[in-house]
Amino acid sequence: MVRSGVVVADIGTDHAYLPSYLVMSGKIPRAIACDLRQMPLENARETVERYNISDKIELRLSDGLDAVKPNEVQDIIIAGMGGTLTAQILERAQWLKDSGIRLILQPMTHAEDVRAFLCENGFEILKESACEDEGRVYISICAEFTGCKKKYPAGYEFYGELDRTDDLSQRFVKKQYVRIKKRADSLRAAGIKEDEAEYCEAACNGIERFLERE
Numbered sequence: 227m228v229r230s231g232v233v234v235a236d237i238g239t240d241h242a243y244l245p246s247y248l249v250m251s252g253k254i255p256r257a258i259a260c261d262l263r264q265m266p267l268e269n270a271r272e273t274v275e276r277y278n279i280s281d282k283i284e285l286r287l288s289d290g291l292d293a294v295k296p297n298e299v300q301d302i303i304i305a306g307m308g309g310t311l312t313a314q315i316l317e318r319a320q321w322l323k324d325s326g327i328r329l330i331l332q333p334m335t336h337a338e339d340v341r342a343f344l345c346e347n348g349f350e351i352l353k354e355s356a357c358e359d360e361g362r363v364y365i366s367i368c369a370e371f372t373g374c375k376k377k378y379p380a381g382y383e384f385y386g387e388l389d390r391t392d393d394l395s396q397r398f399v400k401k402q403y404v405r406i407k408k409r410a411d412s413l414r415a416a417g418i419k420e421d422e423a424e425y426c427e428a429a430c431n432g433i434e435r436f437l438e439r440e
């Protein structure tokens with residue numbers, strides 16, 4: 227999902243494996259690799275020194291995008307964090323609405339928080355994909371600000387632009403369905419949080435349509 231030839235910011239880079247791969251494969255010329263903590267940045271330093279690419283990957287201590295300036299980068303990656311934290315990081319950086327910025331997001335949990343943030347703030351999801359590693363399905367979301375004010379169907383935040391004909395996407399969304407259905411059922415059984423129960427039920431109906439594949 228990263229565009230060729232752009233400068234990338236990798237937020238929460240840890241070992242800087244992803245920006246290192248992008249630079250070494252020739253896909254991008256440079257990257258800014260950021261992390262909240264010093265220890266991961268030391269891991270990142272080891273990686274870029276080992277591969278002799280310290281001149282192409284700048285390491286920065288940064289809470290989210292705080293240490294990245296508008297106009298420094300074109301593509302921004304936030305991978306391997308929870309969806310709630312990912313959405314909070316995006317919310318703090320209003321300049322992401324500048325034209326030409328692309329977001330590549332790989333939330334580990336609560337991807338619905340990321341999609342809800344994007345949809346409510348004028349970002350459009352251009353593409354999503356699912357992949358599997360050691361039995362676990364991971365998803366990536368590619369988005370850009372377009373100012374779009376589309377009305378999305380109920381449950382959209384649980385499947386977004388995943389390909390309904392793809393088995394891994396189906397597996398991922400089915401897992402979300404089970405989680406939300408369980409939540410709805412337990413709220414109904416306890417007779418509490420009527421609004422949330424209604425929200426979960428409407429989402430389940432929407433997700434069922436996605437899972438029908440047609």
Ligand SMILES: C[S@@+](CC[C@H](N)C(=O)[O-])C[C@H]1O[C@@H](n2cnc3c(N)ncnc32)[C@H](O)[C@@H]1O
Nearest residue numbers: 237238239240261262263266288289290305306
């Ligand atoms: C599980 S690692 C993910 C590493 C890599 N991005 C990947 O996908 O494999 C999460 C990293 O995010 C960093 N992190 C957590 N909160 C952060 C924040 N607010 N800003 C920047 N980095 C953060 C952690 O220090 C950690 O190194």
